[in-house]
Amino acid sequence: AQSVAQPEDQVNVAEGNPLTVKCTYSVSGNPYLFWYVQYPNRGLQFLLKYITGDNLVKGSYGFEAEFNKSQTSFHLKKPSALVSDSALYFCAVSPRENTGFQKLVFGTGTRLLVSP
Amino acid sequence: EAQVTQNPRYLITVTGKKLTVTCSQNMNHEYMSWYRQDPGLGLRQIYYSMNVEVTDKGDVPEGYKVSRKEKRNFPLILESPSPNQTSLYFCASSLVGTGPTEAFFGQGTRLTVV
Numbered sequence: 001a002q003s004v005a006q007p008e009d010q011v012n013v014a015e016g017n018p019l020t021v022k023c024t025y026s027v028s029g030n031p032y033l034f035w036y037v038q039y040p041n042r043g044l045q046f047l048l049k050y051i052t053g054d055n056l057v058k059g060s061y062g063f064e065a066e067f068n069k070s071q072t073s074f075h076l077k078k079p080s081a082l083v084s085d086s087a088l089y090f091c092a093v094s095p096r097e098n099t100g101f102q103k104l105v106f107g108t109g110t111r112l113l114v115s116p
Numbered sequence: 117e118a119q120v121t122q123n124p125r126y127l128i129t130v131t132g133k134k135l136t137v138t139c140s141q142n143m144n145h146e147y148m149s150w151y152r153q154d155p156g157l158g159l160r161q162i163y164y165s166m167n168v169e170v171t172d173k174g175d176v177p178e179g180y181k182v183s184r185k186e187k188r189n190f191p192l193i194l195e196s197p198s199p200n201q202t203s204l205y206f207c208a209s210s211l212v213g214t215g216p217t218e219a220f221f222g223q224g225t226r227l228t229v230v
Binding site for chain 1: 120149151156157158159160161164206208216218219220221222223224
């Protein structure tokens with residue numbers, strides 16, 4: 001069965017510093033990988049996805065994620081954090097055999113707190 | 117504007133009183149899904165639908181029902197709510213294609229069952 005682990009409940013970073021939110025996955029075969037962000041009192045918003053090809057994926061709001069097959073990781077990164085990046089971040093995986101529809105398995109979420 | 121609309125946003129109810137949470141999308145998406153979000157557990161899928169009249173169980177379907185009579189609507193029904201169904205619920209929709217597509221989420225429904 002597929003699963004996603006986000007080992008940190010919360011990540012604290014100062015504004016202007018780089019940030020990393022960690023995600024590891026377990027799935028048979030090659031996965032599709034996603035990051036979603038949830039701002040207070042809002043639904044989840046899509047940030048980026050990895051399908052195939054370049055291991056570094058660029059997404060919305062200056063975020064990027066690096067796919068590492070040997071470490072089964074898909075860490076979210078941003079070179080310079082903003083206070084407005086403070087939110088709850090979810091990593092999700094969808095097995096490749098689910099082409100045609102999207103069965104997402106989510107991690108437990110990591111709260112990012114960016115201090116001024 | 118492309119959106120997924122859930123109603124109500126907040127609901128407090130009593131044990132055993134049937135309720136329905138509505139979900140509607142205006143993007144002509146085939147795939148719709150319900151999730152519940154609980155602290156420390158992330159989002160777990162309750163039910164999903166590939167298209168009209170096609171629904172299937174997700175990971176935590178017990179105590180819930182759904183229907184898909186129209187493409188745009190996917191209501192979540194709790195026939196006899198219990199306190200363990202107190203949670204934050206999200207509806208999502210996406211296109212069905214040959215690869216993964218972006219899922220659009222509603223703003224959520226916070227349900228409290230007392």
